[in-house]
Amino acid sequence: MIYTFKFQDQIYRISLNKEGKETEIEIEGKKIPVEFQKIDENFYSILLSGRSIGVGILKRGKRIDVFVDGDLYEFESISDREREKTKGAISGVQEIKSPMPSRVVKILKKSDEGVKEGEGVIVIEAMKMESELKSPIEGKVKEVKVKEGDAVESGTVLLVISPE
Amino acid sequence: MFKKILIANRGEIAVRIIRACRELEIKTVAVYSDADRRSLHVAMADEAYHIGPPAPGESYLVIEKIIDVAKRSGAEAIHPGYGFLSEKEAFAEACENEGIVFIGPSSEAIRLMGDKVTARRIAQEARVPLVPGSEGAVSDTEADIVARRIGYPVMIKASAGGGGKGMRLVRKEEEFKSSLRMARSEARSAFGDDSVYIEKFIERPRHVEIQLIGDSYGEILHLFERECSVQRRHQKVIEESPSPAISSKTRKKMGETAIRIAKAVSYRGAGTIEFILDQNGNFYFLEMNTRVQVEHPVTEMVTGFDIVKWMIRIASGEKLPFVQEGLSINGHAIECRVYAEDPEKNFLPAPGKLEYLRTPTGPGVRNDSSIYSGYEVTPFYDPMLSKLIVWGETREEAIKRMKTALREYVALGVKTNIGFLLRVMDNDEFIRGEIDTGFIERHPELLTSTGSNIEWALIAAAIGMRNSAKEVEISGQTPVSNWKLFGRKLAVSRNTMI
Numbered sequence: 001m002i003y004t005f006k007f008q009d010q011i012y013r014i015s016l017n018k019e020g021k022e023t024e025i026e027i028e029g030k031k032i033p034v035e036f037q038k039i040d041e042n043f044y045s046i047l048l049s050g051r052s053i054g055v056g057i058l059k060r061g062k063r064i065d066v067f068v069d070g071d072l073y074e075f076e077s078i079s080d081r082e083r084e085k086t087k088g089a090i091s092g093v094q095e096i097k098s099p100m101p102s103r104v105v106k107i108l109k110k111s112d113e114g115v116k117e118g119e120g121v122i123v124i125e126a127m128k129m130e131s132e133l134k135s136p137i138e139g140k141v142k143e144v145k146v147k148e149g150d151a152v153e154s155g156t157v158l159l160v161i162s163p164e
Numbered sequence: 165m166f167k168k169i170l171i172a173n174r175g176e177i178a179v180r181i182i183r184a185c186r187e188l189e190i191k192t193v194a195v196y197s198d199a200d201r202r203s204l205h206v207a208m209a210d211e212a213y214h215i216g217p218p219a220p221g222e223s224y225l226v227i228e229k230i231i232d233v234a235k236r237s238g239a240e241a242i243h244p245g246y247g248f249l250s251e252k253e254a255f256a257e258a259c260e261n262e263g264i265v266f267i268g269p270s271s272e273a274i275r276l277m278g279d280k281v282t283a284r285r286i287a288q289e290a291r292v293p294l295v296p297g298s299e300g301a302v303s304d305t306e307a308d309i310v311a312r313r314i315g316y317p318v319m320i321k322a323s324a325g326g327g328g329k330g331m332r333l334v335r336k337e338e339e340f341k342s343s344l345r346m347a348r349s350e351a352r353s354a355f356g357d358d359s360v361y362i363e364k365f366i367e368r369p370r371h372v373e374i375q376l377i378g379d380s381y382g383e384i385l386h387l388f389e390r391e392c393s394v395q396r397r398h399q400k401v402i403e404e405s406p407s408p409a410i411s412s413k414t415r416k417k418m419g420e421t422a423i424r425i426a427k428a429v430s431y432r433g434a435g436t437i438e439f440i441l442d443q444n445g446n447f448y449f450l451e452m453n454t455r456v457q458v459e460h461p462v463t464e465m466v467t468g469f470d471i472v473k474w475m476i477r478i479a480s481g482e483k484l485p486f487v488q489e490g491l492s493i494n495g496h497a498i499e500c501r502v503y504a505e506d507p508e509k510n511f512l513p514a515p516g517k518l519e520y521l522r523t524p525t526g527p528g529v530r531n532d533s534s535i536y537s538g539y540e541v542t543p544f545y546d547p548m549l550s551k552l553i554v555w556g557e558t559r560e561e562a563i564k565r566m567k568t569a570l571r572e573y574v575a576l577g578v579k580t581n582i583g584f585l586l587r588v589m590d591n592d593e594f595i596r597g598e599i600d601t602g603f604i605e606r607h608p609e610l611l612t613s614t615g616s617n618i619e620w621a622l623i624a625a626a627i628g629m630r631n632s633a634k635e636v637e638i639s640g641q642t643p644v645s646n647w648k649l650f651g652r653k654l655a656v657s658r659n660t661m662i
Contacts, residue, residue, distance in 0.1 A: 056574035073621035
């Protein structure tokens with residue numbers, strides 16, 4: 001079985017084949033025998049030609065999170081059809097969304113104002129801490145959907161930026 | 165000794181206090197907001213009372229509600245923990261008026277040390293060094309005179325300031341005039357007030373604090389120092405004791421200085437004097453925290469002294485049976501604060517459901533927390549998940565032990581700073597003890613994962629995908645009975661629905 005994962009805009013393909021008792025991993029052309037055991041619902045022991053590691057695994061729909069040695073790897077499992085669609089970098093109209101329930105502290109860009117890639121567009125506050133959200137593209141502000149002082153939910157669209 | 169204590173707090177510190185009470189055979193009363201019904205402190209206490217909605221302003225910060233629960237439950241004393249009402253003079257006063265013992269200093273001591281200007285004056289009268297600077301706001305001419313007197317580099321700070329606005333660092337005299345003009349203009353637009361004051365700029369300052377404990381009979385002891393220089397957003401993340409930066413001579417002097425300040429306000433209970441330490445070993449008074457500190461466990465680990473228990477004993481009228489000369493530091497302890505936050509996004513808090521948790525154990529490892537698999541990290545309170553504390557014979561051993569412990573940690577469902585903490589433990593400057601309050605800013609590379617385990621992670625992801633698919637397949641077979649079908653459905657939903 002071949003799995004395709006997206007991680008930080010990179011596509012990885014890995015195949016996992018089971019023949020009898022043996023399971024084999026094929027990763028970037030390398031074939032390695034692998035053995036694994038489920039310790040509990042989310043914790044696995046993996047042996048890879050003598051090397052051993054314990055990992056946390058959490059599957060949520062298409063998302064699969066892996067926790068190894070303090071670091072969280074957030075993979076998105078994608079089918080071959082979706083893979084075709086996601087080709088090409090970020091383009092088109094971009095929505096700046098609130099990453100968590102928070103309060104709008106300051107709107108840094110007005111409607112129709114030009115923005116550079118990586119430039120801060122809005123400041124939000126959650127749990128006494130402020131953070132600045134940045135534009136992923138160069139363009140101009142198409143719409144500001146909130147006002148200063150607004151309380152917003154996680155995922156609320158705050159600003160819309162169009163490329164031009 | 166008290167028979168029953170109310171804990172006016174939540175989270176890990178409430179759990180910590182409940183544990184101390186259990187050992188002292190004191191009954192505990194918890195209070196909780198709507199967001200905390202499933203919190204561990206509620207389950208662990210002997211009694212628990214609901215006090216309102218999640219917002220602290222409507223529950224944990226409402227003095228009348230807490231006092232009311234204390235009266236209803238018959239609690240004789242209240243432990244405030246840290247944060248919330250712990251440094252509110254009005255709360256200590258309300259307890260005093262109601263005949264309930266406040267486990268902490270007098271309301272008078274809280275008032276005196278809580279006001280920055282008064283605290284500075286008390287420190288000055290106790291011959292405690294302060295960061296050299298002007299006495300409050302200055303005119304342009306006065307500013308120039310002060311800057312020359314204290315010597316460059318100097319900081320110009322907005323009197324109404326905060327958050328770095330209206331703040332200017334001046335390294336040379338010829339830059340002073342223009343910097344002063346700019347600082348005033350920034351202060352005017354940010355705060356509507358252009359008054360500024362001048363302070364000596366401390367290069368690469370360290371934050372070192374002294375733990376104090378005083379009884380009701382005038383005895384005040386110091387339990388040595390904690391180094392708290394590793395900070396992000398002006399908040400401590402890693403603390404240790406002893407400080408790798410001070411000599412035994414400085415330690416003694418710092419301890420005696422801290423005791424002088426505490427004696428000036430007849431301090432009772434646990435308290436901390438914070439100092440700024442410069443690169444030449446000079447230290448200056450910053451402020452006093454009139455409560456138990458988040459990082460108190462590192463002191464407990466190296467002194468063997470149970471700070472929380474002694475706070476309770478002292479409040480009940482016990483005398484400290486120790487003398488300063490009898491106290492010493494044994495080994496080295498480090499604390500890492502594990503947060504639900506995203507270091508890559510400027511440590512943005514990351515609330516959500518902690519789906520899975522595995523915590524480290526082993527010799528010299530202590531994990532103070534109140535979380536569990538399934539715990540909801542809410543946006544209402546501090547996103548700290550736990551305090552991981554280790555003890556080692558030496559600093560080197562403590563760092564290695566911390567690395568081992570951090571690697572044992574598994575947290576799924578929310579983002580955490582565990583990887584960041586591990587990278588700090590691997591940083592050469594940190595290992596050499598060359599830390600100051602600018603350490604994290606100087607090392608942005610610590611914020612992002614090196615991705616060194618991507619191969620393992622990919623294999624794990626594939627295994628995770630395969631296993632969840634396999635289990636669906638099994639349950640797809642013709643069921644024998646409806647009960648079995650139900651059971652299998654449950655097993656599948658555990659895997660795929662979370």
